[in-house]
Amino acid sequence: MRFGIFLLKRLLHSVFVLLGLSILIFIIARVMPGDPARAALGPRAPEWAVERVRESMYLDKPLYAQYYYWLRDALHGDFGESLVTRRDVSTDIKEFLPATMELALFSGVIMAVFGILLGAISARYSNTWIDNVVRIGSYAGVVTPSFVFAVLFLLIFGYVLHILPSIGRLSPGVARPPVITGLITIDGLFTGHFAAVGDTILHLIMPGVALALGGMSQEARITRSSMSDNLRKDYIASERAQGIPERVINLKYLLKPSLIPTVSILGLDFAALLANAFIVELIFNWPGISRYGINAILSKDLNAVIAVIMVMGIVFILVNIIVDLIVAFLDPRIRLGAERSK
Numbered sequence: 001m002r003f004g005i006f007l008l009k010r011l012l013h014s015v016f017v018l019l020g021l022s023i024l025i026f027i028i029a030r031v032m033p034g035d036p037a038r039a040a041l042g043p044r045a046p047e048w049a050v051e052r053v054r055e056s057m058y059l060d061k062p063l064y065a066q067y068y069y070w071l072r073d074a075l076h077g078d079f080g081e082s083l084v085t086r087r088d089v090s091t092d093i094k095e096f097l098p099a100t101m102e103l104a105l106f107s108g109v110i111m112a113v114f115g116i117l118l119g120a121i122s123a124r125y126s127n128t129w130i131d132n133v134v135r136i137g138s139y140a141g142v143v144t145p146s147f148v149f150a151v152l153f154l155l156i157f158g159y160v161l162h163i164l165p166s167i168g169r170l171s172p173g174v175a176r177p178p179v180i181t182g183l184i185t186i187d188g189l190f191t192g193h194f195a196a197v198g199d200t201i202l203h204l205i206m207p208g209v210a211l212a213l214g215g216m217s218q219e220a221r222i223t224r225s226s227m228s229d230n231l232r233k234d235y236i237a238s239e240r241a242q243g244i245p246e247r248v249i250n251l252k253y254l255l256k257p258s259l260i261p262t263v264s265i266l267g268l269d270f271a272a273l274l275a276n277a278f279i280v281e282l283i284f285n286w287p288g289i290s291r292y293g294i295n296a297i298l299s300k301d302l303n304a305v306i307a308v309i310m311v312m313g314i315v316f317i318l319v320n321i322i323v324d325l326i327v328a329f330l331d332p333r334i335r336l337g338a339e340r341s342k
Contacts (some may be wrong), residue, residue, distance in 0.1 A: 026306060104211075124227075138217040139221075141216065226260075
């Protein structure tokens with residue numbers, strides 16, 4: 001019951017956040033210089049054709065009326081027509097979003113597993129050469145943009161060593177499994193197309209690792225710092241005095257509370273992957289929604305721009321809700337505090 005109330009409150013807050021985001025993005029998109037109707041049809045299009053496009057987009061009406069019509073259609077899943085692809089924006093999102101989500105999930109797993117593992121190893125061997133190597137590598141990963149790693153990986157593993165595929169999600173000649181979720185790895189496992197699963201994982205390695213390295217380095221630094229601080233706490237000294245094995249202390253009593261700040265930052269880094277993926281998607285010709293969104297911005301495709309940003313906002317909010325639930329599970333004090341406040 002209490003969990004349901006907490007979740008309901010977060011969802012209600014999210015509705016207001018999304019409403020505010022939609023108003024802000026809609027206004028910014030509409031006041032940007034340039035005529036989207038003219039941009040869509042080109043400079044040689046007759047004026048009557050341009051006017052027809054303006055009417056279809058409600059650009060001839062006041063701003064509040066434009067937002068009303070957009071919100072009314074958006075609540076029914078209709079984000080209008082893309083001026084670039086000439087298809088419904090909702091159709092484009094259904095096509096391009098799974099590719100980015102698959103890439104982000106792959107990167108997120110790398111960030112979480114290796115970031116926490118390296119941070120724990122660094123804290124375990126604090127002030128040794130292992131700790132120094134992890135810390136220097138973490139600093140390098142944090143300050144280096146993901147597109148630098150992407151270019152390096154492409155040159156080394158794609159064009160010099162020829163051990164990993166360079167572009168796309170599937171190699172030519174590999175049949176794509178029937179679409180269930182849109183994620184080729186998941187659909188391939190469900191339908192038994194294991195060749196497509198293996199080939200997609202090979203295509204995911206370079207862009208996924210390039211995207212994950214910055215966040216992984218951040219998680220490693222935070223995990224090391226948190227574990228090092230908790231190692232000096234009295235309860236750790238008490239457990240050691242009672243003769244509890246060091247392995248049990250590290251896994252059961254030290255790692256769990258130390259993961260709270262790591263999980264919080266991990267959620268933000270995962271949500272940021274969607275926004276930061278556009279350059280990596282361009283480099284590897286990955287057919288994702290981030291690349292689609294950048295092309296929409298450059299083409300002043302208002303319907304597509306607004307829809308992409310709203311999708312990013314929804315994903316960001318969902319990730320933050322999941323992070324709050326995980327943190328509440330890791331730290332009973334948060335749950336008890338929430339219960340007392342009621």
